[in-house]
Amino acid sequence: MTFANVATLDSAPGRRDDLVALLTRPSDALEALGCLAYEVGVNAEEPDTVFVLELWTSAEAHRASLQRPEVRDSIAAARPLLSGGSGGLRFDVVGSPLRE
Amino acid sequence: MTFANVATLDSAPGRRDDLVALLTRPSDALEALGCLAYEVGVNAEEPDTVFVLELWTSAEAHRASLQRPEVRDSIAAARPLLSGGSGGLRFDVVGSPLRE
Numbered sequence: 001m002t003f004a005n006v007a008t009l010d011s012a013p014g015r016r017d018d019l020v021a022l023l024t025r026p027s028d029a030l031e032a033l034g035c036l037a038y039e040v041g042v043n044a045e046e047p048d049t050v051f052v053l054e055l056w057t058s059a060e061a062h063r064a065s066l067q068r069p070e071v072r073d074s075i076a077a078a079r080p081l082l083s084g085g086s087g088g089l090r091f092d093v094v095g096s097p098l099r100e
Numbered sequence: 101m102t103f104a105n106v107a108t109l110d111s112a113p114g115r116r117d118d119l120v121a122l123l124t125r126p127s128d129a130l131e132a133l134g135c136l137a138y139e140v141g142v143n144a145e146e147p148d149t150v151f152v153l154e155l156w157t158s159a160e161a162h163r164a165s166l167q168r169p170e171v172r173d174s175i176a177a178a179r180p181l182l183s184g185g186s187g188g189l190r191f192d193v194v195g196s197p198l199r200e
Contacts, residue, residue, distance in 0.1 A: 004141055004153055006106050008189065024195030031198060037137070038198050039155065041104055041191035051191035053104055053153060055139065089108065091141035091151035095124030098131060098138050 002036065002093035003059040007052045009078075010085030016042065019050045019081040022074065029070050034061030048083065059092070102136065102193035103159040107152045109178075110185030116142065119150045119181040122174065129170050134161030148183065159192070 011019045023040045030038060034057035041051040056062040065071050111119045123140045130138060134157035141151045156162040165171050 002139070004139060004151065006153065006189070020194055024197055026200055027197040035198065038196050039102070039104060039193045040195050040197075041193045043189075043191045051104065051189060053106065053155075055153075089106070089143075089151060091143045093139045093141045094120055095140050096138050097124055097127040097140075098135065100126055 001058060003056045003062055004091050004093055005052075005054040005056070005062055005088065006090070007054075007088035008046075008086060009050045009052065010083040011048050011050060012081055012083050013048065015081040016048055016050055019078060022078055022081065023050065023052060025074075027070070027074075029068065030065070033065045033068065033071075034058065035065065055093070059090075101158060103156045103162055104191050104193055105152075105154040105156065105162055105188065106190070107154075107188035108146075108186060109150045109152065110183040111148050111150060112181055112183050113148065115181040116148055116150055119178060122178055122181065123150065123152060125174075127170070129168065130165070133165045133168065133171075134158065135165065155193070159190075 009019065020040055035054065036057060037055040039053045043049065109119065120140055135154065136157060137155040139153045143149065
């Protein structure tokens with residue numbers, strides 16, 4: 001069942017765009033791990049926040065990805081760019097009006 | 101610029117699945133209006149909440165869609181299924197590690 005993970009990450013002051021650059025670095029691994037979509041964004045009204053929207057083939061695929069060395073390296077690289085604030089939501093996709 | 105809208109809708113008691121059914125009714129109109137993705141979901145830990153994740157060709161396309169008769173009809177049909185609680189976030193997509 002497709003799994004959605006949406007997160008907000010508060011950046012350290014002035015580091016939002018560095019965080020965006022890190023999170024959007026091309027990755028050959030993600031698709032093979034079951035990542036269907038990974039969209040990174042910003043909102044002018046929240047200038048120290050980075051938004052991440054992910055779709056995965058399953059919750060298990062998402063969870064397993066967090067244990068992969070390349071993903072752990074990326075999380076470690078992001079740490080100095082974060083202020084510690086975060087939020088988000090997760091859900092199991094049950095349908096779409098764009099599909100029968 | 102691709103625009104993301106993520107919303108949580110609290111359903112009236114016992115109406116979550118009716119709300120899911122309404123939101124996942126196949127729509128020919130959405131794609132033509134600029135909707136790139138529209139995923140509807142649930143989370144067992146929040147049994148009265150429906151999650152919606154949308155990607156649009158632009159914030160303007162999303163905003164314009166809300167004025168279309170078919171979308172307004174759908175919003176009106178959803179109203180009796182809602183408890184009034186809602187949340188969400190919006191952002192402009194600036195990149196993805198899945199694309200160069």
